[in-house]
Amino acid sequence: MTPKAFPFPLSLVQEMEKRTPTPFHVYDAAGILRRAKALDEAFSWSPGFRNYFAVKATPNPAILELLRGAGSGADCSSLAELVLAERAGLRGEDVMFSSNDTPAEEFRKAARMGAILNLDDLSHVGFVHRTLGRLPELMCARLNPGRAKEGNAIIGRPEEAKYGFTPEQMFEGYHAMKELGAKRFGIHVMVASNERKADYFVETARIVFTLVAQLSRTLGIEFEFVDLGGGIGIPYRPEEDEVDLAAVSAGIRREMEDILVRNGLRPPRLCMECGRTITGPCGWLLSRVLHIKDTYKKYAGLDACMANLMRPAMYGAYHHITVFGKEDAPCDETYDVTGSLCENNDKFAIDRPLPRLEPGDLLAIHDTGAHGHAMGFNYNGKLRSAEWLVMPDGAPRLIRRAETLDDLFATLVPPVRARESGEHSERRI
Numbered sequence: 001m002t003p004k005a006f007p008f009p010l011s012l013v014q015e016m017e018k019r020t021p022t023p024f025h026v027y028d029a030a031g032i033l034r035r036a037k038a039l040d041e042a043f044s045w046s047p048g049f050r051n052y053f054a055v056k057a058t059p060n061p062a063i064l065e066l067l068r069g070a071g072s073g074a075d076c077s078s079l080a081e082l083v084l085a086e087r088a089g090l091r092g093e094d095v096m097f098s099s100n101d102t103p104a105e106e107f108r109k110a111a112r113m114g115a116i117l118n119l120d121d122l123s124h125v126g127f128v129h130r131t132l133g134r135l136p137e138l139m140c141a142r143l144n145p146g147r148a149k150e151g152n153a154i155i156g157r158p159e160e161a162k163y164g165f166t167p168e169q170m171f172e173g174y175h176a177m178k179e180l181g182a183k184r185f186g187i188h189v190m191v192a193s194n195e196r197k198a199d200y201f202v203e204t205a206r207i208v209f210t211l212v213a214q215l216s217r218t219l220g221i222e223f224e225f226v227d228l229g230g231g232i233g234i235p236y237r238p239e240e241d242e243v244d245l246a247a248v249s250a251g252i253r254r255e256m257e258d259i260l261v262r263n264g265l266r267p268p269r270l271c272m273e274c275g276r277t278i279t280g281p282c283g284w285l286l287s288r289v290l291h292i293k294d295t296y297k298k299y300a301g302l303d304a305c306m307a308n309l310m311r312p313a314m315y316g317a318y319h320h321i322t323v324f325g326k327e328d329a330p331c332d333e334t335y336d337v338t339g340s341l342c343e344n345n346d347k348f349a350i351d352r353p354l355p356r357l358e359p360g361d362l363l364a365i366h367d368t369g370a371h372g373h374a375m376g377f378n379y380n381g382k383l384r385s386a387e388w389l390v391m392p393d394g395a396p397r398l399i400r401r402a403e404t405l406d407d408l409f410a411t412l413v414p415p416v417r418a419r420e421s422g423e424h425s426e427r428r429i
């Protein structure tokens, strides 16, 4: 069970609303730090364990800086994410570059930053060498274990997934990297997303440790780190439980001892690239009810739409909803909770039991701290919302203003200015 409650007082939300009308996302810095620490502590037996926070989950430098202060690195997969990490003060091997279908300029940028290049394909060994005129000393490659591993709902079956080298290609890949001058090696695997079963991670570790032993023996190389990727799930539903990190960690430790240490191999540093489990439960989308509609079903129409949170429409994902001032009221009405897009799947919840709602009610949509605001888009000309970070001392910091019509029109040629049409494009801040 995971009780769902918004952790801050209504007065704080009202203070934020004065600067940025709903909808907006609110993040809890203390909670984010607590979760980052819990992951580090679960792996405290592994010297040098580090999480490279997946920037795509919450791509805001304020979040990256907060996590940098707690010792996290950054996992980037695009030019923009590299730039954000750099802006947050992350440099060199603080940055893991786990990209795919990568443009040359992104490899160049990552190499200039001294980031760890984690290659997605055998052909990228030559591509990087040609692009940079050399290989960096430290290189990593992403394994796709194929049929050795069952799939998971979001990423799908590994052999259907576009990511990574086959196990056979890994031998050729590391051989080529060594020939081209790489001297230090890491290996990466990520085959799950939002997975809550401890065994899933342990089994993945077993597959990658087994390959590490074979590669080390065959090629005479030593692996200095094993990156188990992200994918640790969170309990979106109140009846679900948190992932048992102690069980994940103990299982991985056992596999490392059995497969590597017992065979005389030096234990590699472990790392992960978790995004969701760090920030997911520490974010809320706040939105007010605009309209209640009663036709074939009851609808609660919000001032937010799937441009602010796409997961329910995209994955059928559950996000818990609480209503300010009605936290303890009986949920004796059933609503589809909708946004305003001209898309019938623009719904935050379908057939959701909730307290009786009225226009003006303030709702907290839970667990939006990862892959929430980040997935936003501008369909129907909807503007992406502001983001607030409540600092550990309780002070709210605006860490992104809301978009304006002028932002939306900025790329039009010839230009269109909202002001000329009498709109107050600065309404939202």
Ligand SMILES: *Cc1c(COP(=O)(O)O)cnc(C)c1O
Binding pocket: 054, 056, 057, 075, 098, 190, 193, 194, 229, 230, 231, 232, 273, 274, 275, 276, 277, 370
């Ligand atoms: C998405 C992604 C992550 C983060 O996944 P979470 O589910 O947020 O933990 C880490 N690494 C890579 C390569 C990814 O694509």
